[in-house]
Amino acid sequence: MRVIRHLPRLAARLPRVVLTLGNFDGVHRGHQAIVERARAEAGRRGGQAVVLTFHPHPVAVLAPDRAPLMIQSLHDRLATLRALGLEVVVAQRFTRAFAGLEPEAFIERFVLSALDVQHVVVGYDVTFGRGRSGTADTLATLGPRLGFTVEAVGPVRVGNDVVSSSSVRKAIASGDVVRAAALLGRRHRLRGRVIRGEQRGRTLGFPTANLHVGSRLLVPAYGVYAAWVHAQGATRPGVVNIGVRPTFGEVRRTIEAHVLDWSGDLYGAWAELELVAHLRGEQRFEGPTALREAIAADVAHARRALDARAP
Numbered sequence: 001m002r003v004i005r006h007l008p009r010l011a012a013r014l015p016r017v018v019l020t021l022g023n024f025d026g027v028h029r030g031h032q033a034i035v036e037r038a039r040a041e042a043g044r045r046g047g048q049a050v051v052l053t054f055h056p057h058p059v060a061v062l063a064p065d066r067a068p069l070m071i072q073s074l075h076d077r078l079a080t081l082r083a084l085g086l087e088v089v090v091a092q093r094f095t096r097a098f099a100g101l102e103p104e105a106f107i108e109r110f111v112l113s114a115l116d117v118q119h120v121v122v123g124y125d126v127t128f129g130r131g132r133s134g135t136a137d138t139l140a141t142l143g144p145r146l147g148f149t150v151e152a153v154g155p156v157r158v159g160n161d162v163v164s165s166s167s168v169r170k171a172i173a174s175g176d177v178v179r180a181a182a183l184l185g186r187r188h189r190l191r192g193r194v195i196r197g198e199q200r201g202r203t204l205g206f207p208t209a210n211l212h213v214g215s216r217l218l219v220p221a222y223g224v225y226a227a228w229v230h231a232q233g234a235t236r237p238g239v240v241n242i243g244v245r246p247t248f249g250e251v252r253r254t255i256e257a258h259v260l261d262w263s264g265d266l267y268g269a270w271a272e273l274e275l276v277a278h279l280r281g282e283q284r285f286e287g288p289t290a291l292r293e294a295i296a297a298d299v300a301h302a303r304r305a306l307d308a309r310a311p
Contacts, residue, residue, distance in 0.1 A: 001082040004090045007052075007114045014088065016047030017115045019148075022126055023165070024053045026071035027080040029185045030123060030156040030163040035084050037153050038121040045118060048087045052111070053077070054094040060216070061094050069218035071168055076191055103134025107142055117148045124154040125164075158182050175221030177275040190219065190255060190273045194231070194266040197254065206295050208241070208256035209266045211273065219255065220275065222282040226302035228311040229259050231271035235311045236262055239295070239302045240273050246284035260299065277305040 004010065020038045024031050035051065042049040055074045060067035072080065074091060081089050092098075101110060106129045111117065120139050128134040136152040143150045155162045163183050171180040172188055181187045190213055197210035209229075213219065222243035229238040237260045244253055257273055259266075279301050285291040 002088045007090050010114045015116045017050045017117045018042040018047050018119045019050050019117045020121045021052040025165045026168045028163050028168050033156050034153045050088045052090045054092050058094050103129030103138050120150045124152045172220050175278045187274045194269050206258045208258045211255040224279040224298050225275050226277045226305040228274040229257050231269050237306045239298050243282040276309050
């Protein structure tokens with residue numbers, strides 16, 4: 001998959017483009033439906049599907065105090081889009097100057113100067129341009145004059161809920177990783193580098209790998225989770241603890257994974273935690289002995305949960 005970091009720097013205009021645009025945070029089932037339609041239409045026209053996404057999130061630039069925590073890093077968003085079979089993704093840097101473009105200027109001067117857009121596929125609730133004033137209706141109005149057709153996709157529902165980045169964030173933030181998986185179309189993963197911790201797990205008989213993730217990434221509710229641990233080219237069962245370790249009076253959040261039936265070294269490695277089930281909330285125990293007994297019970301519970309759910 002080709003990744004373009006700044007559209008105006010293209011040496012030549014991309015031909016026969018079927019375009020979709022949006023933030024695509026999480027690349028959930030709604031996004032997947034849009035991408036699927038864009039790819040199908042590109043195939044029918046003998047063209048190429050192009051996703052135009054933005055980084056950082058526009059709200060993080062325009063109103064940082066209201067910016068949502070992200071479901072995925074840009075790296076993971078691009079990897080998920082690649083897995084959907086896309087040929088080209090534009091990861092456009094979002095700035096205040098860029099945000100000032102009126103919707104028509106954004107399409108005519110910015111997009112069409114670099115892309116030969118024949119068709120646009122967007123979500124039913126897409127917004128773009130100054131003050132988020134551009135919509136699917138705006139595109140449909142511009143299309144006949146500028147030479148492209150438009151279709152809007154959605155909403156996509158899971159049960160009674162409309163799939164959106166907001167609904168995915170709500171599920172993850174509450175620790176409902178099963179609900180998040182239903183909305184995403186895959187299990188939620190936390191990805192980061194393994195760093196050295198306080199070695200408390202080792203002294204308890206349950207050594208852990210401490211994961212460092214970006215400060216702008218959404219982390220599930222504090223508690224214990226069954227998870228598949230992907231690291232060093234292998235997938236292993238694990239128990240993940242997210243929280244501040246109240247038994248020891250700590251206040252710094254940690255993300256720790258105890259890999260079952262394994263004693264290797266992951267320091268410095270990148271790891272992904274594929275969260276399968278929420279086992280319990282965070283608890284404070286009377287001391288190390290009570291905590292050790294609780295962890296043993298967590299391990300047994302995680303084994304049962306993972307036995308029923310393949311990675």
